[in-house]
Each structure stands twice: as structure tokens, then as C-alpha cells.
Amino acid sequence: MRSSNNLRKIIYLLLIIAIFGAMLPYGDYLNRLKKDKDLGEAAIGQIDTGSFMLKLLLLGGARGVVANSLWTRAEEMKREQDWDSMATTVDLITKLQPHFLSVWTFQGWNLAYNVSVEWDAPEDKYQWIKKGTQFLQEGVKKNKKSPDLIWDTAWTYYHKFGFADEAIILRRLFRDDPDEDFTSYVDPDTGLTVVGHDNFQLGYGWFTRSVKLVDDGAERVQTGVEANLDYVDPSPQRKGRPGDLAFRSMPAHAQSRYAMGLEKMSMVGIEATFGEVAKEQWFRALREWTKFGDYEYEAFNDPLKQKVRLDDVTNPERFHKLHETQQHWANRWADQMNYRYWKDRCAAEMTSEGVEARQLFYEGTQAYKSSDFETAVEKFRKGLDIWKVLLDKHKDYRNDEFNKKDTGLIVKRYVRASRQLGEDVKDFPFQDLLRGAEADSTVDPFDASEMLGPGSGGAVGAQRPAPAPALPSDPQPTARPGAK
Numbered sequence: 105m106r107s108s109n110n111l112r113k114i115i116y117l118l119l120i121i122a123i124f125g126a127m128l129p130y131g132d133y134l135n136r137l138k139k140d141k142d143l144g145e146a147a148i149g150q151i152d153t154g155s156f157m158l159k160l161l162l163l164g165g166a167r168g169v170v171a172n173s174l175w176t177r178a179e180e181m182k183r184e185q186d187w188d189s190m191a192t193t194v195d196l197i198t199k200l201q202p203h204f205l206s207v208w209t210f211q212g213w214n215l216a217y218n219v220s221v222e223w224d225a226p227e228d229k230y231q232w233i234k235k236g237t238q239f240l241q242e243g244v245k246k247n248k249k250s251p252d253l254i255w256d257t258a259w260t261y262y263h264k265f266g267f268a269d270e271a272i273i274l275r276r277l278f279r280d281d282p283d284e285d286f287t288s289y290v291d292p293d294t295g296l297t298v299v300g301h302d303n304f305q306l307g308y309g310w311f312t313r314s315v316k317l318v319d320d321g322a323e324r325v326q327t328g329v330e331a332n333l334d335y336v337d338p339s340p341q342r343k344g345r346p347g348d349l350a351f352r353s354m355p356a357h358a359q360s361r362y363a364m365g366l367e368k369m370s371m372v373g374i375e376a377t378f379g380e381v382a383k384e385q386w387f388r389a390l391r392e393w394t395k396f397g398d399y400e401y402e403a404f405n406d407p408l409k410q411k412v413r414l415d416d417v418t419n420p421e422r423f424h425k426l427h428e429t430q431q432h433w434a435n436r437w438a439d440q441m442n443y444r445y446w447k448d449r450c451a452a453e454m455t456s457e458g459v460e461a462r463q464l465f466y467e468g469t470q471a472y473k474s475s476d477f478e479t480a481v482e483k484f485r486k487g488l489d490i491w492k493v494l495l496d497k498h499k500d501y502r503n504d505e506f507n508k509k510d511t512g513l514i515v516k517r518y519v520r521a522s523r524q525l526g527e528d529v530k531d532f533p534f535q536d537l538l539r540g541a542e543a544d545s546t547v548d549p550f551d552a553s554e555m556l557g558p559g560s561g562g563a564v565g566a567q568r569p570a571p572a573p574a575l576p577s578d579p580q581p582t583a584r585p586g587a588k
Contacts (some may be wrong), residue, residue, distance in 0.1 A: 143537040182214070185222060191215070191235065208243030209256050212236045216260050226273040233274070234265050249322050255351065262307030262358050265460060266365075272552040276371040278303045292316075292355075304362035308392075311354040318351075349441055353397060354393035360446060361455065363389050367462045369552040378463040386454035392446045404432050414438045418447060448500035449507070461490040465514050472517050473557065477524040482550070484518035490531035512541030 137396065174197045181190035194211045216236025218230045240257040247253055265274050279301045289309030291298050300306050363385040364370075366377040397415030412430050416423045417438040438444060452458050457571055468483030491511065495502040515534050522529045547554040 116147060123400075168494050169377040170329070172388075178211070182219065190219075194239070196583050204311070205243070205247065205250060205252055208240055208247070208253055210242035212243065212256060212260065214262050215239055220264075227268040229270060229278065230274055230277045231270075233260070233436065234281075236264075238286065249317065249468070251314045251317045251322050254310055254317060255354070257359070258307050258310030258314060258354065261303050261310060261362070262354070265362060266307070267550075270505070271550050272370065272555060275303055276373060279369045279371055279374065300366065302362055304358050304365060308355055308358035308362060315352055315355060349401075349437055353396050353441055355451065356389065356396050358445065359385070359392045360389040360450065363450075365550070368466065368548070368550075370550055372552045372556070374468050378459050378466075382459045383454050383456070386450050386458070388449065390450035390454055392452055396436075397443060397447065401433070401437070403429050406433075413439070414443045415447075418444060426493070429510055442504075445504045446501040448498045449504075452494055452498040455494065457490050461487045461494065463487075464490070467498070468514070468521075469517065469553070472513035472521055473553065477521040478550075480521040481525060481527075483512060484521065488514065488533045489519060508537055508540065509544065512544070514536035 120544055125402070174193055178190050178193045178197065180322070181193060194215075197207055197211070213236065216233045220232035220236070223229050223232065237257060237260045240253060240260060243253045244250070244257060261312060265271065265278055268274055284299050287301065287306065288297050288299050289306045290296070290313060291309065292312040363382065366382050368376050374549060397418070398413055400411040400413055403410045403412050406429050408427075408429070410430050412433045414434060414437055416426060416430075416434050423434070426434065453462070464487030465481045468480045468487060471477070471479035471483060491514075495507075495511075501507055511534055515532070515538050518532065519529060519538060549555060
């Protein structure tokens with residue numbers, strides 16, 4: 105009996121040794137896979153919980169239970185507006201689940217969008233938007249191969265700083281932020297890390313990084329059948345997929361917004377920039393749109409698997425050689441992304457004539473708002489004459505509703521300034537846009553001179569933009585001696 109028991113023990117021991125031996129190469133394989141996929145866990149020792157029992161639970165496999173409890177607690181703290189405690193709790197969640205991307209995405213959005221709006225002063229909003237963006241950046245450090253988190257970081261730079269109600273102030277605060285780690289980005293052209301003074305610059309750098317990562321073979325962390333679907337046409341788009349239109353268009357959008365912001369007072373107290381600087385940035389925007397348009401997508405539901413390029417719609421000779429299916433999807437997706445408008449706009453704006461006209465419109469508007477109507481009329485008319493010749497060569501840009509609204513505003517101010525001088529102008533470019541412009545009283549919320557009026561170059565935070573409907577968009581004509 106004893107010998108039988110000893111034999112059984114020896115057999116069990118040999119089986120254990122065999123199992124462990126077989127697991128060693130598999131463990132090495134898992135370690136290599138974990139390294140390749142950037143899935144290493146944060147060290148337990150980094151979690152400063154102050155609780156021996158919590159650490160014991162984590163080692164015992166109750167990490168998910170603890171994380172769920174902390175998620176609930178973080179939401180309670182948000183409702184109680186206990187922001188500092190909430191930030192600490194969120195930080196602990198990320199240490200428990202460093203590779204659960206939803207933690208970073210949700211809480212980054214929470215800080216930048218939900219918490220920031222609880223504050224009235226733009227300076228306080230800025231700090232919470234910054235915290236949300238930095239939170240996402242920390243997620244990128246722990247998930248270097250996730251295009252999702254890189255894209256989300258880019259979006260927060262681009263959208264929350266650039267399109268918030270207080271964008272003209274937030275963008276100025278960003279420009280003056282001495283934190284170079286926060287305002288640095290990798291220039292796609294040189295590969296060098298540079299300090300940017302514009303949130304759209306940062307958005308461009310991060311969006312480009314995300315797209316490049318996908319092109320280099322990175323994939324989103326997905327489960328189930330969703331990972332095998334290509335959402336190239338439906339909305340909302342799924343970011344991080346090689347065939348996503350919206351995902352791939354964002355570097356071009358960010359660069360275009362940067363160029364647009366240069367040519368107006370898009371930050372409180374910062375005058376517009378023209379000349380070669382503006383031309384260069386519009387050239388870069390055109391390059392990005394062309395790059396986006398040259399990408400080959402697969403025709404949707406096409407058994408032939410034909411390739412589609414949006415840029416073909418801007419080349420009639422090339423377009424007519426395409427198969428009917430390719431023409432359909434090229435047209436549909438180009439319309440969906442307003443591709444013709446953006447490409448043609450960049451091509452027009454990057455010219456010497458485009459930049460000169462923009463400068464004349466800017467100087468004319470400054471004179472108009474300062475009641476120097478003689479200078480305003482001179483600048484507006486010269487600019488409109490140049491603009492007319494230029495847009496005759498760029499029909500897609502000329503006929504777009506965005507441009508009609510923008511150009512119509514200049515026409516309206518030109519006519520009103522002329523009337524202030526007692527002139528009844530009848531022959532001028534873009535007369536067809538006047539009626540619509542006269543009926544439009546909205547202002548550009550991303551232009552400090554529009555939102556705050558003349559003399560808007562004061563200290564950041566000294567003035568607050570009022571809601572647009574409460575502000576007259578233009579000075580009303582007053583009677584002058586001899587006026588008709």
C-alpha cells in the first residue's frame with residue numbers, strides 16, 4: 105500500500121513538472137505578445153491606497169470589484185462637486201485598469217467636458233480641460249499602440265479648446281501657457297518635437313500621429329463581431345479604422361482651422377497674421393486634404409472590391425474613366441465630407457490674391473468698427489474686386505454656402521459703410537449675396553473682434569463674451585448732413 109502511494113506521488117510530481125515545463129514556452133510567448141501589444145500591467149506597488157486589505161484583494165483577484173466600486177464613487181463625487189477627490193479616485197481606477205481604454209476615454213471626456221462646464225471663469229474651465237487632456241495623454245503613455253486614445257487626445261485639443269463658447273479666451277490661455285510639455289507636439293514633416301502656441305496645431309500633430317499608427321498596422325482594442333465591420337459610410341464614424349472617412353479627415357480639418365484662425369482675431373488680443381505665414385499654412389492644409397482624398401477606400405458592397413479615391417471627383421478626366429460603382433461612392437463620400445469645398449478653398453486661400461483679399465477684409469472690418477468708413481470702403485472694395493477674380497477660378501468654393509455667408513458679410517459692411525459716406529453703390533461684386541447677408545444678424549463666435557467689439561485686446565478674462573443674439577453684428581447707419 106505504501107509503495108503504491110509513493111508511486112502515485114511520483115507520477116503526480118512528474119505530471120506537475122511536465123505541465124510546468126510545457127507552460128514555460130507558452131509563458132514566454134505570452135510575454136512577447138504582451139510586449140508587442142503594449143499590455144503590461146501597472147505595478148501593484150504604484151497603487152497608494154493606504155489600505156492593506158485593498159492590496160490583498162487586488163492580489164487575490166478582486167481588482168474588477170474594486171474598480172467598479174471606485175467608478176461608482178467617482179460618479180458620486182462628481183454629483184457632489186468634490187473635484188479633487190474625484191480626480192484622485194479616477195487616478196486610482198487607471199492604476200487598477202491601465203489597459204481598459206474606456207477608463208481613459210470616459211474619464212478624460214468627463215474632466216474636459218462635464219467638469220469644466222461647472223465653472224464660470226474661463227481660467228477655471230481651462231484648467232479642467234487641460235486636466236482632461238493630460239489624463240488622456242497619460243493613457244497614451246500606458247497604451248502607446250492605441251490609435252483611439254491618441255485620437256481622443258487630439259480631439260480634445262482640437263474641439264474643446266477651439267469650439268467652446270469661450271474659445272477666443274481659451275485659445276489665448278493656451279497660447280500663453282508656459283507648460284511646454286502640454287503645448288508640445290511632434291511635427292509630421294520633420295519628426296521633431298516642437299512647442300506650439302495654437303491648440304489646432306496640437307490637434308493636427310496628434311491626429312496625424314493617430315492616422316500614421318493605423319497605417320503602420322495598429323488596430324483598435326475590440327471584441328466581438330464589431331471588430332470585423334468596416335464603418336466607412338454610416339454615422340457616427342468609428343475612429344481608429346483604416347477605412348474611416350471622419351477619422352482620416354481630421355488632420356486636414358485641424359490644419360485648415362489653424363490657417364483660418366491666423367487670418368482673424370481668433371484669440372483675445374492677438375492680431376491676425378497674413379503674408380507668407382498664412383500662405384504656407386493654407387498650402388499645408390491643401391496638402392492634407394489631397395492626402396486624404398488620395399487614400400484608396402474599398403467600394404461599399406462591391407463584389408469586385410474596387411478602390412475608390414475621393415480626389416477623383418475633382419479631376420473630370422480621371423473620374424469619367426471610373427466604373428459606375430466607383431463613381432457612385434466617390435461622389436457620395438466626397439459630398440459627405442464636403443471634400444470639393446475644402447480642397448478648393450485651400451487652393452484659393454493659399455494664393456497671394458487670397459491672402460491679400462483676406463488682409464483687406466480684415467483691415468476694412470477694423471476700420472468699419474472704428475467708424476473710419478472712408479478707409480473701410482476703400483479696403484472692402486479693393487478686397488472684393490480681388491476676391492471676385494479669384495473665386496471665378498474656384499467655383500466649388502464660390503458656390504458653397506459657407507463662403508456665401510462669409511463673403512456676404514463683407515458685402516453688407518461695404519454697402520453700409522458706403523451709405524455712411526452718402527454713396528449709393530449699385531455696381532459691385534457679389535451683389536447677389538447682399539439680401540441674404542442683410543437678413544443674417546449672427547456673429548462669428550470664434551472672432552474676438554466680433555464677440556467683444558473694438559478694443560478687445562485687453563487682458564485675458566477681463567471681458568466675457570456675451571451671447572451672440574445680444575450683440576449687434578454691425579453699427580447701424582446714422583443720418584449725416586447731405587446723406588441721400
